[in-house]
Amino acid sequence: MSTIRIEHDLLGERPVPAAAYWGIHTLRALENFNITGKTIGEYPELIRALAMVKQAAAQANRDLGELDGERADAITAACREIAGGALHDQFVVDVIQGGAGTSTNMNANEVICNRALELMGSQRGDYATLHPLNHVNMSQSTNDVYPTALRLAACFAVRDLLAAMAELRQAFAAKAHEFRDVLKLGRTQLQDAVPMTLGQEFTTYAVMIGEDELRLGEAIDLVHEVNLGATAIGTGINTDARYARLAVHHLVEISGVPLIQAENLIEATQDMGAFIQLSGVLKRVACKLSKACSDLRLLSSGPQAGLNEINLPARAAGSSIMPGKVNPIIPEVVNQIAFEVIGNDMTITMAAEAGQLQLNAFEPIIAHSLFKSMTHLAAGCRTLARNCVAGITANRELLAERVRGSAGLATALNPYIGYENATRVAREALGTGRAVPELVLEMKLMEPAALDEALRIETLTAPRVR
Structure with missing residues (x-):
C-alpha cells in the first residue's frame, strides 16, 4: 500500500501521509505555523x-434534510469518538495561527471526515463519498464554529478550575479549624498590630477563594452565549433559517x-467581551492566590532569622551550597503562575481590542492564553493544597510568647485604661x-482579675459582648 495519498486545494496538489486523518489544509498549517510547538490536540477541552x-x-442539517442520514450518522459517530478522547493526536496544528482559527476548523473537518469515511467502509481521502467542507463543514464557517467551540471549551475548563479551587479552599478551612486556638500577633504594614488567632488568618484565605468561586461562576454565565449559525459575519448566509436555533439546541x-443563541449574531461574531470578563476574573483569582502564597512565605521565613510562625512542609533540598536549607518552593511556583495569568490577561485584552469590523482574527491567542491561565491555575491550586497547605504546622509556643511580650497588647486595653495610659504602657514596654x-x-491601672478577663483569647480576637 502507498504511504501517501494525493489531495488538492485551491493552491494545488500535495502528498499527505496515507496514515494521517488530517489532510491538505492541515498540511498547509503545519508548514505555515511553527510557532509554539504546542498543538491544539494538547487542549483536550477544545x-x-x-x-x-x-x-x-x-x-x-440532517433534521432539515440538508444532509442524508448515512453521512450524518457517520459524522456523528466520528465526533462522539473524538469527544470521548480518540484521535486527539491528529489535531496537529499550532495553537497560535493566523486566519482567525481557520486552520483549527480545517483540521477538525479533515479528521472527522476521514474517521467517518472509515466508519462508512471507505478509505481516508475518499472525499467523493464524504467531503470535509461540503458535508462536515455544512452550514458552518470558522467564524461561528471556532468561537462557539472556544466558549464551550472554556465552560469545561472552568469546571476543573472550580473543583481545584474548592479543594484548596477546603484545605485552608481545615487548617483554620486546626489553628483556631493558636493566638498570635496580627500585623499591619509589616508592623505588630493586635492579637488574632492563626485560625482567623487561615480562614481569610478560605473565604477569599470561596468569593472567587462565585465570581468565576458569574463570569462563565456570560460565556454561555454562542454565535453558532452566524457563519461568516453573522448574517447566517448559506444556512436554512431554522438551522441556528436547531444547531444550538443539539x-x-x-x-x-x-x-444560548446570541440575540444578534453579527454582534456576537465580533465581540470578545465575555472572554475579557472571564480573563479578568482569572486575574483576580491569580492575584489573591499570589497574595496568600506571599503571606505563607513570609510567615514561614527564617527559620531562625525570620518570622518563623508556621512551618511549610519540606518538599526538596533548597540549595546546592547551603546544607539543610529548605525553600518555600510550592508557594513560589504558584506566585509564578499568578504572574503568568496577569500577563495572559493583558494579551487577551489586547487581542480582544484589536478585532476589526465584523470579525476578530486574534481568537487563537485568546484561546491559548485562556487555557494556559485556567489549566495552570487549576494545577497550582491542587499542588498548593496537597503539597503545602495540608502539611503546614504552627510554632505555637513561639507565637504565644510573642503575644505575651508584645506592646501591641496595650491596644487591647484601650477601652479599660484609655488611650493615653495605653500609650504610656506601650512606650514603657518597648x-x-x-x-x-x-x-x-x-x-x-487595672485589677488582676479584670486584666485576666481582658486578655482572654476570646476577648482579644473578637468584639466585646456586653
Missing part, C-alpha cells in the same frame, strides 16, 4: 468542544452545557522590654 459543535451541526443536548500586663499592674 478538541472535545469542536467535535460536539460538528456533531450538532450534522444533526441539525449542542446543548450533546454537551450538557446551558448554551523601651524596657517588660511585658504589658506587668506594667499595667505595676501602674495600678
Whole structure:
C-alpha cells in the first residue's frame, strides 16, 4: 500500500501521509505555523468542544434534510469518538495561527471526515463519498464554529478550575479549624498590630477563594452565549433559517452545557467581551492566590532569622551550597503562575481590542492564553493544597510568647485604661522590654482579675459582648 495519498486545494496538489486523518489544509498549517510547538490536540477541552459543535451541526442539517442520514450518522459517530478522547493526536496544528482559527476548523473537518469515511467502509481521502467542507463543514464557517467551540471549551475548563479551587479552599478551612486556638500577633504594614488567632488568618484565605468561586461562576454565565449559525459575519448566509436555533439546541443536548443563541449574531461574531470578563476574573483569582502564597512565605521565613510562625512542609533540598536549607518552593511556583495569568490577561485584552469590523482574527491567542491561565491555575491550586497547605504546622509556643511580650497588647486595653495610659504602657514596654500586663499592674491601672478577663483569647480576637 502507498504511504501517501494525493489531495488538492485551491493552491494545488500535495502528498499527505496515507496514515494521517488530517489532510491538505492541515498540511498547509503545519508548514505555515511553527510557532509554539504546542498543538491544539494538547487542549483536550477544545478538541472535545469542536467535535460536539460538528456533531450538532450534522444533526441539525440532517433534521432539515440538508444532509442524508448515512453521512450524518457517520459524522456523528466520528465526533462522539473524538469527544470521548480518540484521535486527539491528529489535531496537529499550532495553537497560535493566523486566519482567525481557520486552520483549527480545517483540521477538525479533515479528521472527522476521514474517521467517518472509515466508519462508512471507505478509505481516508475518499472525499467523493464524504467531503470535509461540503458535508462536515455544512452550514458552518470558522467564524461561528471556532468561537462557539472556544466558549464551550472554556465552560469545561472552568469546571476543573472550580473543583481545584474548592479543594484548596477546603484545605485552608481545615487548617483554620486546626489553628483556631493558636493566638498570635496580627500585623499591619509589616508592623505588630493586635492579637488574632492563626485560625482567623487561615480562614481569610478560605473565604477569599470561596468569593472567587462565585465570581468565576458569574463570569462563565456570560460565556454561555454562542454565535453558532452566524457563519461568516453573522448574517447566517448559506444556512436554512431554522438551522441556528436547531444547531444550538443539539449542542446543548450533546454537551450538557446551558448554551444560548446570541440575540444578534453579527454582534456576537465580533465581540470578545465575555472572554475579557472571564480573563479578568482569572486575574483576580491569580492575584489573591499570589497574595496568600506571599503571606505563607513570609510567615514561614527564617527559620531562625525570620518570622518563623508556621512551618511549610519540606518538599526538596533548597540549595546546592547551603546544607539543610529548605525553600518555600510550592508557594513560589504558584506566585509564578499568578504572574503568568496577569500577563495572559493583558494579551487577551489586547487581542480582544484589536478585532476589526465584523470579525476578530486574534481568537487563537485568546484561546491559548485562556487555557494556559485556567489549566495552570487549576494545577497550582491542587499542588498548593496537597503539597503545602495540608502539611503546614504552627510554632505555637513561639507565637504565644510573642503575644505575651508584645506592646501591641496595650491596644487591647484601650477601652479599660484609655488611650493615653495605653500609650504610656506601650512606650514603657518597648523601651524596657517588660511585658504589658506587668506594667499595667505595676501602674495600678487595672485589677488582676479584670486584666485576666481582658486578655482572654476570646476577648482579644473578637468584639466585646456586653
